[in-house]
Amino acid sequence: MQSFPSARSAASRSSACASNDLRDSRTRHGPGYFSAPEPTGNASGRWGVRRVGAHLCRTWRRVGLLLVAAGSVGLAGLTAANVLPEGPGLAQAPAHVAPVDSAAFRQQAEALLGSPITQGNAAVDLQNGDVYFPAMLADIRSARKSIELESYILRRGHIADVFVDALSERARAGVKVRVVIDWMGSRGNVADAERLRDAGVDFHFYRPVRLGQLASLNKRTHRKLMVVDDRVAWTGGMGIDDAWLGNARNGRQKRDMMFRLQGPAVAQMRGVFEEHWLATGGQRLPPPEASPSVAPGSLPVQVIASTDRVGKYNSQRMFLLAIAGARRSIDLEASYFVPDAAVRQALLDALARGVRVRIIVEGDHVDGHMVGDASRTYWADFLAAGAQIARYAPSLFHNKLMVVDDYLTLAGSANFDSRSFHLNDEANIAIYDGAFARRMVDVFDRDLGVSTPVTIAKLQQRPWTQQVTDRFWAEFASQL
The missing domain is CATH 1.20.960 (Mitochondrial Import Receptor Subunit Tom20; Chain A)
Known part of the structure; x- marks a missing residue:
């Protein structure tokens, strides 16, 4: 001994x-x-x-x-x-931004975000797990050639078992299935990873804990996307976890949405997946299938990838540009509302020039109290400037949506916080269409109808201990 x-x-x-x-x-x-x-x-x-x-x-x-x-x-x-981020993002919104419903704005968006706007797309929004999970699984089961899936979360449970079974069945049938899952977000879910690998799925963890990668341990892929047979793509906010099951009926279920795309934007989303696929050791993807001769829709769609590298903080740039281009209204659903200084000032500037700003944030059902605590430190400034803020009441709130001037819709995986702006890698879409935007305003209005308004008087009634706690967590806003 x-x-x-x-x-x-x-x-x-x-x-x-x-x-x-x-x-x-x-x-x-x-x-x-x-x-x-x-x-x-x-x-x-x-x-x-x-x-x-x-x-x-x-x-x-x-x-x-x-x-x-x-x-x-x-x-x-x-x-x-x-x-700390690799370097500073934009310190303020770009100057002289055209209205969001103009051709000049689209040119500015392509130049600033480095991504073209594709024409002839179709897009459908799907609300809550009862709706989008069956649709996503149907697309997986219909795959004949390839499936590319990237997610921040794949955690043991019922819905993870269903996804693993569906992906495994397709891999055994000869479909090329490629999966990238964030190691930290999935809590190192080796069991499901091995089940997928045993079935023939080409599986990679993104940034697992290794000695040579400790400097990037806190910088994750927060993307949630899927591409099937080069014909359909998905993005949004859901995780492959039982918390997203249901229809946001109670405090254990998450209110969230996903978007299903068809058209030229699908190839762009596939390119976003390939970036991390190569970074995790995967082989270069074969050329995508040719687009159908008949366009599936008429929507202009821009796929926006954001990374933790200087010059690629496209989540922050996307929101700053949209806010600066607003002339009439901004409707924002932000489950994590902890914007950095540049975005806070852009919103205040929009209010000062007469833009109506409505914001829905998380309510009493939360999965991280510190985020809501930090968020409250900013509410009084926005309320005093004329913004409307409401807290979602029925369930856990996880939506990520902005609609500007009833014309521009921004959605995807990015939260409205410094972590999504500067540290995490995200995948988002911008849809330039009035009819689609008005449909998303209807979604916003339904959520607003079951939310509780916030007033300055209510904020001032907080116990002093809560105010101290809020201020404490605000000091760590960049990490929340």
Whole structure:
């Protein structure tokens, strides 16, 4: 059995080092420095050994201090690399932005976001898990050639079992199934990963915990997307987890939406998937299938990928551009409403020029109290400037939606917070169409009808302890 030094023996060594230091000091400073007499005879040999021991003790202490200092510097560096963005995003909204319903705005959006607007698309919104899960699974089961799936969350449970079974069945049938799942978001769900791999699915975790990747541990893929046979694509806010089951009827179910696309935008979404597919070790995808000769719809759609790299903070840019282009109204559903300083100022500027701003945030049913606490620190400024804010009452709120001037619809995986703006990788869509936008305003109005208005008076009635807690979490807004 291996023995370990006891605390008493460690203390004895420390005492010995101290004694050696004292004796060595006597020797170095010569006779008379201390009251003890200079050793003579055989004792001088013992003093030489003691001097060597004292020197070794000092050396090891210095080495220990250097190791502690190096470890502290390394830990500080890893912490900074994880909690700080690679560089600053936009400090303010772009200047001289055209109205969102103009051709000039679309040109500005293509230039700023680096993504073309494709024509001839069809898009359908699906509300809550009772509706979008069956539709997504139907698309999986209909696949004949390929399935690409990327998700922040794949957690053990009923709906995960259903997805794993459907994907596995298609892989065994010869369909090429590729899956990228965020390691942290899925809580390292190795069991489902192995089930998929055993069925022939090409599965990769995004940024698993490895020694060489510690500097990016906090920077995740928050994307939720799927492409089937190069003919249909999905994006939105859902996770493959039982919390998204149901129809947002109670506090255990999440209110969320997904969007199903057909048309040229599908190839763009496939390109967004390929970025992380290659980053996780996958092979380059074959060329996509040719688009159908007859366009499935008439919608102009822009697919917007955002990453944690400087110049690619497209979630922040997307929202700043849309807010600056607003002339009449902004309807925002934000489950996590913790915008950075630039976006907060852009909203206040919109209110100042007469834009109606309505915001729905999470209510009493939450899966992270600190986000709601931090969010409340901003509400009074917006309310004082004329915004309407309401808290969603029926269930957990997870929607990510912005409709501007009843014309531009922004949706996808990005939350309205600094983490989605600067740290996480996201996948979003912009739909430039009045009829589609008005349908999404109807969705907003239904959610607003079951939400509780927030007033300045209610905010001021918070206990002082809650106000302190809110301010405390606001200091960590960039990480929430």
